[in-house]
Amino acid sequence: xxxxxxxxxxxxxxxxxxxxxxxxxxxxxxxxxxxxxxxxxxxxxxxxxxxxxxxxxxxxxxxxxxxxxxxxxxxxxxxxxxxxxxxxxxxxxxxxxxxxxxxxxxxxxxxxxxxxxxxxxxxxxxxxxxxxxxxxxxxxxxxxxxxxxxxxxxxxxxxxxxxxxxxxxxxxxxxxxxxxxxxxxxxxxxxxxxxxxxxxxxxxxxxxxxxx
Amino acid sequence: xxxxxxxxxxxxxxxxxxxxxxxxxxxxxxxxxxxxxxxxxxxxxxxxxxxxxxxxxxxxxxxxxxxxxxxxxxxxxxxxxxxxxxxxxxxxxxxxxxxxxxxxxxxxxxxxxxxxxxxxxxxxxxxxxxxxxxxxxxxxxxxxxxxxxxxxxxxxxxxxxxxxxxxxxxxxxxxxxxxxxxxxxxxxxxxxxxxxxxxxxxxxxxxxxxxx
Numbered sequence: 001x002x003x004x005x006x007x008x009x010x011x012x013x014x015x016x017x018x019x020x021x022x023x024x025x026x027x028x029x030x031x032x033x034x035x036x037x038x039x040x041x042x043x044x045x046x047x048x049x050x051x052x053x054x055x056x057x058x059x060x061x062x063x064x065x066x067x068x069x070x071x072x073x074x075x076x077x078x079x080x081x082x083x084x085x086x087x088x089x090x091x092x093x094x095x096x097x098x099x100x101x102x103x104x105x106x107x108x109x110x111x112x113x114x115x116x117x118x119x120x121x122x123x124x125x126x127x128x129x130x131x132x133x134x135x136x137x138x139x140x141x142x143x144x145x146x147x148x149x150x151x152x153x154x155x156x157x158x159x160x161x162x163x164x165x166x167x168x169x170x171x172x173x174x175x176x177x178x179x180x181x182x183x184x185x186x187x188x189x190x191x192x193x194x195x196x197x198x199x200x201x202x203x204x205x206x207x208x209x210x211x212x
Numbered sequence: 213x214x215x216x217x218x219x220x221x222x223x224x225x226x227x228x229x230x231x232x233x234x235x236x237x238x239x240x241x242x243x244x245x246x247x248x249x250x251x252x253x254x255x256x257x258x259x260x261x262x263x264x265x266x267x268x269x270x271x272x273x274x275x276x277x278x279x280x281x282x283x284x285x286x287x288x289x290x291x292x293x294x295x296x297x298x299x300x301x302x303x304x305x306x307x308x309x310x311x312x313x314x315x316x317x318x319x320x321x322x323x324x325x326x327x328x329x330x331x332x333x334x335x336x337x338x339x340x341x342x343x344x345x346x347x348x349x350x351x352x353x354x355x356x357x358x359x360x361x362x363x364x365x366x367x368x369x370x371x372x373x374x375x376x377x378x379x380x381x382x383x384x385x386x387x388x389x390x391x392x393x394x395x396x397x398x399x400x401x402x403x404x405x406x407x408x409x410x411x412x413x414x415x416x417x418x419x420x421x422x423x424x
Contacts, residue, residue, distance in 0.1 A: 119341050119345060120332065120337070120338070120340060120341030120344070125332070126332070128332065129331050129332030132332070133331060157394035157395050158395065158399075158403055160388070161385045161388050161389065161394075161395065161400070161403065162385070162403065162407065164384045164385060164387075164388045165381035165382070165384050165385035165388075165404075165407070166381065167384060168380040168381050168382075168383055168384025168385065169377035169378065169380050169381040169384075170377070170380075171380055171384075172376045172377045172379060172380025172381075172383075173373045173374070173376060173377035173380065175376075176372070176373050176376045176377075177373065182369035182373075183369050183370065183373065187370075188373070191370055191373065191374065191414070191415075192377075194414050195374065195377070195410075195411055195414055198407075198410035198411060198413065198414055199407055199410060199411075201410065202403070202406050202407055202410055203403075
């Protein structure tokens, strides 16, 4: 067919519109799923807001679940991107601060969706679980490969388990904080930082020595 | 009817048989769900093993999901009971060791089910999520109310968030360990203990001072 040749202008325009429509629906979905419970998000309302028919919405996302997973994946990618945007050449303690700020800012913008998701309250199918697990794995890899560790501890079981554990710590603490925000964002960030330093003192004593 | 009077012997016997049958099915279900993936557990096999008809099995547990949730709840109760069996009058460090031993022993007997459950791989509906959340809450309460804290930190936001976080740490580390057991159970227990002590040093410095 047209393989190997540039698409004709008309086709390119249709394709662009398709992408724009998809992006618009995703934006609406992200806002809706962040603001209310999964069961309270209505496909009728979404179609009305997007000024398209319900049939056309289902053409892009065959089920509400598909729309949810697509929105969730995008929120997850934005989260990882925000953390990856922290410059690698900052001192380690500043990178931790900036990384946690990015994490907590992002989560607090989607706190309702985050708590339901992490507590499994909306039901968690393998696809949803994979999005969550992929965020953990990417943050884990970044932690291991970036400075100050730059792979020095890759394969070190205690270190790797401690990093996985700390990610679990941050998630659990953040779920608690979102449901019951008793600390300011800055206080929570300080607590998470201090605890990371103590954990690193256990598993990589030479690296974080004197940083606290 | 018979309200307020003792059930007649025949009725009592039927009731006893009902309880025994239910207990037998739960035991079989616990073994099956621990040994294989949720989708690979077959109701036909379970009925055959219990030497009852599929219809009778569905009388006790209307769906496979019901049987799974009932088995899971019982495993969860056994887990909390094993940890609660640790004597309160031991020195704190011994209680942590015994509590973690009980936790890791229990999880490693059901490691496949634990990993699927915690990673959401089998799908996690609100009922399943509630079982998991109830284990966390009961362990959290025990931590706060038992010695050496005995409620001294109840309501202290940093302390409570740190305890929730440590439970998240233990879960994440244990999931990693079950999927890829690179440390011995004793090494993992030591790592978890050391990290708890460091965390407590941050949020309750007076209590665990000198314990490590």
